[in-house]
Amino acid sequence: MATIDGPRVQAKSGKPRQLVVFLHGYGADGADLIEIGRQWRAFLPDADFVAPHAPDRCAASPMGRQWFPLTMRDTEERWRGCVAAKPTLDAFLDAELAKRGFDDSALALVGFSQGTMMALHTGLRRNRPPRAILGYSGILVTGPGHAGEAPSPYEKPPAILLAHGEEDEVIPVEALMMSANALAEQGVPAQWHLSAHIGHGIDETGLVHGGLFLAQSFGVKVAFARR
Structure with a gap:
């Protein structure tokens, strides 16, 4: 099994209480998203941010990485x-949770596209x-015929926010x-959040909405969120 790692942004407070993990899209790498962590430090001062590089090199973008191959020829x-x-x-x-003495209640996953x-x-x-x-700009992957391995039956599932650009040309907004x-x-x-006039990407409104969503999910008060 491959070992992965990537760029990091430490908690602004110096005392992490949450861990936010960014999962980049096909053909990118962890550096593509880690800057968002710097922006979200204002919302989540006690969060460590990390953006691991996917394990495999991307055939379509040799300088980038992929979580898995995509040919679009196989459903x-x-x-x-x-x-x-x-x-x-x-x-x-x-490993990241154990390093900090956290459990999954302190974890948030943030993905873009394949991430x-x-x-x-x-x-x-x-x-x-x-x-x-x-x-952001992704889709819930289901098994063949909507069968296959089922999600865990959590008593309290995670808070989920899906954001998408209404003009996404890669993964249509219908997703x-x-x-x-x-x-x-x-x-x-x-x-869910729909970004008007945005293609396959994240606009400033989507970033602010996402940061506030994570803060709310962790019970962190953000002063200007009440405006």
Whole structure:
């Protein structure tokens, strides 16, 4: 099993109480998202941020990484890819939590595109649920015929926010409601945010909404959130 790591931003307070893990998209790497952690320090001063590089080099972008291959020629490749990559991500999360003496109640997963697929797939199958899952521009991956390995039946599932650009040309915006509806069928409620005039990316409004969502999920008070 591969070992992964990536760039980090330490808690602004110097005393971490939460861990936020960014999962980048296909063909990128951890450096693509870690800057968001610097921006969110204002919302989450007690959070450590880490953005591991996915385990494999990306065939379509040799300088980037991938959680699993994507050819779009196989309707089941996303499912097989998530299943195959989950143990590596689980091991990383377990090690990062143990290093800080945290359990999953102090963990939030933030994904973009393929990273959102991994965040939802892995986060909903942990032995204990993370506190929150935030997915940008992604989709909930389901098994063949919506069968396969089922998510863990949590008594209290993680808080989930799905955000998407209404003009996304890579993963169409319809994926947002498809994912939210599929989660509802599994008894997992999800909030959602639609970014107007945005393609496959994250705008400033989406970033602020996501940061406030994580703060609320962790019970952190943000003064200007009441405006």
